[in-house]
Amino acid sequence: FSLGRLYTLNDEYDRAIEAIDFALTCNNASPDSELILLKAFCLFMNESYEQAIKSCNEILADDNVQERVIPLLAECYVNTEDFEAAYSLLKQLLMNKPFPQEASVYLNFIRCCAELGHDDEALEYLKKASHFFPQNIRIQSLQALLQIAKGDMDDKAAAIGIHRLKE
Numbered sequence: 001f002s003l004g005r006l007y008t009l010n011d012e013y014d015r016a017i018e019a020i021d022f023a024l025t026c027n028n029a030s031p032d033s034e035l036i037l038l039k040a041f042c043l044f045m046n047e048s049y050e051q052a053i054k055s056c057n058e059i060l061a062d063d064n065v066q067e068r069v070i071p072l073l074a075e076c077y078v079n080t081e082d083f084e085a086a087y088s089l090l091k092q093l094l095m096n097k098p099f100p101q102e103a104s105v106y107l108n109f110i111r112c113c114a115e116l117g118h119d120d121e122a123l124e125y126l127k128k129a130s131h132f133f134p135q136n137i138r139i140q141s142l143q144a145l146l147q148i149a150k151g152d153m154d155d156k157a158a159a160i161g162i163h164r165l166k167e
Contacts, residue, residue, distance in 0.1 A: 001035050004042075013042040033059040040072060049076040067097065071105050078108050087112035094125075103133040110142065 001023050007016035020039040024031055040055035056073035059065055070093045077086035090109040106129035113122035126146065129139045 001032070001038075004035070004038055008038065008042060011045075013045045016042045017046070031058070033062040033065045037065050037069060037072075040069070044072060044076060047079075049079045052076045053080070067093075071102060071108070074108055074112075075104070078111060081115075083112045083115040087116055087118075099132060103129060103136045103139060106133070107138055107142075 001020070004016045004019040004023065007013070007019060017039060020035055020042065023035055024039070027035075036055050036059045040052045040059075043049075043052035043055060053073060053076045056069050056076065060069055060073065062069075070089050074086040074089040074093075077083070077089070086108060090105060090112060093105060094109060106125055110122050110125050110129065113119070113125065123146075126139070126142055129136070130143055133139050
């Protein structure tokens with residue numbers, strides 16, 4: 001586990017995965033959720049999203065890591081363009097914990113909303129995100145694009161603008 005962490009710190013994700021797999025083999029009686037989460041992260045960083053999804057799903061029910069697994073799993077789904085699965089996970093997370101620590105949770109949720117045609121919801125969460133993360137450059141960029149698309153339009157028309165921006 002420690003060796004896997006050290007490799008991760010050096011961005012050597014393939015080597016980290018090997019070390020983690022070895023640790024999991026040695027301790028296969030009761031796999032450690034933290035270890036599987038680290039493996040999922042390394043797989044994500046290597047753009048092995050399908051494998052990362054499998055690892056995340058192994059530990060999704062573990063309350064000790066759930067708040068960290070859900071954003072990672074959702075981002076894997078976004079990268080595989082399974083926006084419906086990502087939307088469901090992020091919606092659940094945002095409803096259970098309305099103030100996530102990471103702006104990426106909001107950004108991924110807004111993208112899922114836009115991809116799925118939930119334009120009003122995308123607009124609502126963009127407003128929330130800009131309130132919680134006023135200095136985030138990606139959120140500021142979305143707001144700027146929205147203002148350009150919005151012009152003198154009302155919020156409903158602006159929501160449609162968000163949907164068009166993804167195109």
